[in-house]
Amino acid sequence: DIQMTQSPSTLSASVGDRVTITCRASQSISTYLAWFQQKPGKAPKRLIHRASTLESGVPSRFSGSGSGTEFTLTISSLQPDDFATYYCQQYNSYWTFGQGTKLEIK
Amino acid sequence: QVQLVQSGAEVKKPGASVKVSCKASGYTFTGYYMHWVRQVPGQGFEWMGWIMPNSGDTIYAQKFKGRVTMTRDTPISTAYMELGSLRSDDTAVYYCAKDAGYTGSFDIWGQGTVVTVSS
Numbered sequence: 001d002i003q004m005t006q007s008p009s010t011l012s013a014s015v016g017d018r019v020t021i022t023c024r025a026s027q028s029i030s031t032y033l034a035w036f037q038q039k040p041g042k043a044p045k046r047l048i049h050r051a052s053t054l055e056s057g058v059p060s061r062f063s064g065s066g067s068g069t070e071f072t073l074t075i076s077s078l079q080p081d082d083f084a085t086y087y088c089q090q091y092n093s094y095w096t097f098g099q100g101t102k103l104e105i106k
Numbered sequence: 107q108v109q110l111v112q113s114g115a116e117v118k119k120p121g122a123s124v125k126v127s128c129k130a131s132g133y134t135f136t137g138y139y140m141h142w143v144r145q146v147p148g149q150g151f152e153w154m155g156w157i158m159p160n161s162g163d164t165i166y167a168q169k170f171k172g173r174v175t176m177t178r179d180t181p182i183s184t185a186y187m188e189l190g191s192l193r194s195d196d197t198a199v200y201y202c203a204k205d206a207g208y209t210g211s212f213d214i215w216g217q218g219t220v221v222t223v224s225s
Contacts, residue, residue, distance in 0.1 A: 032210055032211075034210070034211040034212075042217075043201060043215035043216065043217055043218055044151075044215055045215075046206075046211065046212065046213055049206065049209050049210060049211050049213075050209065050210070053209070055213075087150070087151065089151075089211060089212075091210045091211045094153060094167070095141070095143075095153040095211075095212075096153065097150055097151040097153075098150070099150045100150060
């Protein structure tokens with residue numbers, strides 16, 4: 001199985017900050033990576049697929065990059081609605097998720 | 107709009123089975139794989155398997171083989187996931203998720219079904 005490792009596990013930040021979350025795959029997954037946002041009690045919402053393609057309707061302050069084994073999700077200027085937990089998911093070989101990054105208000 | 111609506115919360119005893127339903131609307135049900143994923147508190151997401159609604163073909167994750175059965179009823183655009191021989195560590199939120207087709211991954215998720223296994 002391909003293992004996905006996210007860092008950090010928790011990130012404290014303020015409105016307006018630029019933040020970056022990293023996701024590493026245990027083997028190359030090309031760009032078969034998605035990012036999801038999950039709020040408490042809700043289903044995940046896909047933000048990005050193919051490592052860098054933004055979903056329709058997702059604000060442009062979200063961006064993704066990377067290929068192979070290292071990927072990043074960047075939020076350029078945090079808004080109050082962005083405080084949530086973020087997960088990466090690989091779909092190169094079956095489907096596995098990172099353990100999540102909780103983005104909390106500083 | 108495209109949506110998946112799941113059945114309600116369940117409480118089961120160890121050794122029992124649970125069957126969760128997922129009703130699709132807003133798209134061609136038979137055209138996309140339907141995945142099942144669970145989120146165990148504090149342990150993240152686990153992919154359990156998928157079913158192709160058109161054919162009924164399934165693939166199950168190794169961990170769940172022998173305990174999980176995925177089926178569908180195409181006239182009512184509904185997928186089902188049944189998990190048997192329940193244990194306390196099967197307590198989780200179970201989601202169905204629509205495959206995104208050529209873009210890969212999952213683009214639409216159900217609202218989740220809480221399954222609690224307790225004696």
